[in-house]
Amino acid sequence: MDLRFTVFFLIVYCWMAFALVPHETGALPPPSQLSLSYINNFCVNLSWSPPENLSSSICEVEYLMVVTVDQENETHRIRKDTHFESCLDIDRGVNYILRAQPQNCTHRTLSQDVVWSIPPSEEKLVKDFECIYYSSGSMNCTWSPADQTTDLQLYYWYKNMAQPLKPCGLYLYTGGLKTGCHLHGDFLNVTNLTTEVFFLINRTHGPSTLQNKFKRTTRDNMKPWPPKLTIKRADDMLELHCDPPSGFDPRLNYWDYTYRYRTSKDSNWKEIPNKSRALSISYNHHFQYRVQVKAICKSICGTGASDWSLEESYGQDKTSERSFPLALITVPVVVTICAILLLFFLKRLQVLILPQIPDPLKSLKDLTYSKNDPTLPGSSTTKSLVNQRVYVPENPELCLDVKLVETEPILEPRPFSTSAVGTHRPL
Template identity: 35%
Template sequence: MILKHLKCILVLQYFIRFVATEIAAEKALPEPLNLSLTWESEFRIKLSWNAPNNLNASCKVNYMITTTIGEVKTTLKLYKEYRLSTEDAVNYTVQTNPKHCTGRTISKPVSKSITKPTELVKNFQCSLYSSKAMNCSWLPVNQASDLQLYYGYLGPSHIAACSEYQYRDGQRTGCHLRGSFLQYDVYFKVNGTLDGLSVQNNFLVLPRYHVKPPAPKVKITEEGRNLILSWDPPDIGAVHCWNFILKYNKCQESLVSPGSKCQYRIKIESYYTGSDAHRIWQGLKTITDYKGKPSRELPSDTSIPDELNAFSSRKMRKGSATKVHNSTFW
């Protein structure tokens, strides 16, 4: 008797689940039709689809797009354009989503994928060292003899080929680029042929986050009992975008002896707003008309903790034993 009742319960549970599934399927909206991916330009693709059939006119929907990295967007359009950097595989799914549609639920997903391309180069990186110039470098992965680099912004009219390659062991490992890049998102395409097949790698670089100007020398001159520190700020971006960290050392007065010289050693670090890159500038001045003693050499890994906004020159008093402009003596 118990087995008979148990069998009836199992059959009833199966029936309930079956009916619930059918009801859920009836509530789900139909999925989008004819999903496709097309290249709109060298660096942009278009994901498009058709509206599902048999949608009630009173049912207002939008479309939910999900990428492999978990990004979720909704759109009322029947397409979505993407700026593409194909360093890895990309998968897109689109679902019909009820916006104002009583009693209906989101549809099943439809998907399109871009497979991960064969790797031509790795460690692709760029640094902006001037307002009109940028260097890019990479490590070759495969022996593609016809490796070519193209770069530009969105839109076919801005595509240009590298004209100044850098070489190592006979292979192209970098490119010197000329132009104004600071305010743009720059797209790169690396082309090559492997086993008779054309291969393409795409990369996206935001130069404003990779500012690395060369390190100019600091000039130190005397003006009465003051030392004038001067340097030319980098020609990248506005002056207010730069922070400078300054420290200096001098012979301490307790060590002053007649007839000796006194050295002032200057160290400045420059940081561009939003960039993690920096450069250290250094200068050295030996004062001959002042009784002092040369200071010790600074360790190459000396940290510089005191940050200040600096102009192109600083003034400090010779023989002073106090802090000047948040700077610290060694």
């Protein structure tokens, strides 16, 4: 009887204890006292305190950290820690969003966001900063100076590096200005393509120093040397084969390949993606084939591709050889036909093109031995000339405008008669 009473008492006690525990519902309170501190030039540490007025024995929580850079989000789940380290391209601006999420209390929901932002850098020392990973252990980083300054200095750093910053050992120049840096070292080994390299570019501006910061990953822009291509013929097929890009371990299967070819009759390339380094294509011996290949980094390994390889050719274009004998026969026949037609039409048009010219000697004989005056109209010579259509000049006609003018008569003195003088008698 005592045992039954004891069990009953324990059941009632547990039920009452559970009933007296407050069951809160709704959103969790947000994390408190969020702060940010710099670990070095590229990394920051965010720390916070658990949500206030929340007992971990009643409701356990975890934290979600959403990191936003250029509208690209990365979500990190943090279970027990209350801090978060981040090494990013800070100059582009970073936005951190922290939330509390319930684990074992399904009656609670996510807390409100707690935000911390790092604004982007306003002063741009360089533009178009880009790094190309072209060989195991080697990488070239290039940029365009924002102005004509010559005192730019580049430093780089990667995680687990012994020293805080290492200066660029080999600059690349364009027109006397620093436009790039060549990096080489074991930290760029091809077996670890996830290596993150951080860059600091600074310049002295009066009493202050201006800085730009960048982060690049080796796998983000891989550009190996173009593969070497060989072509062999097997019956009616061409066997294409290429070597893996130099500078990388051939045992590492990092690459896919794309072949392209065209014949002497084609104007456009035909591209064929291929997973392996060997490919076979059909062959027509009447045409010449030109082939190129390039290596493309597999998506699981990174991004990037090589340039097209040097163009390799195989075979000869025999279409021109077949047309040469035909041209030897066709061209003379066409020329002969054209010459015959030309002579025929010239004969038909000879009267118009080359009219018959009268014999001038015959006309001179008629003029010389004529018995009649050729100048007289109606003479036999004139008639013969007219009949022969020899040009005979006409007698010119002179047109005069004649006007009659009336004048007074002039009285002339009458002549003296001798007879009158002799008969004169005095009165």
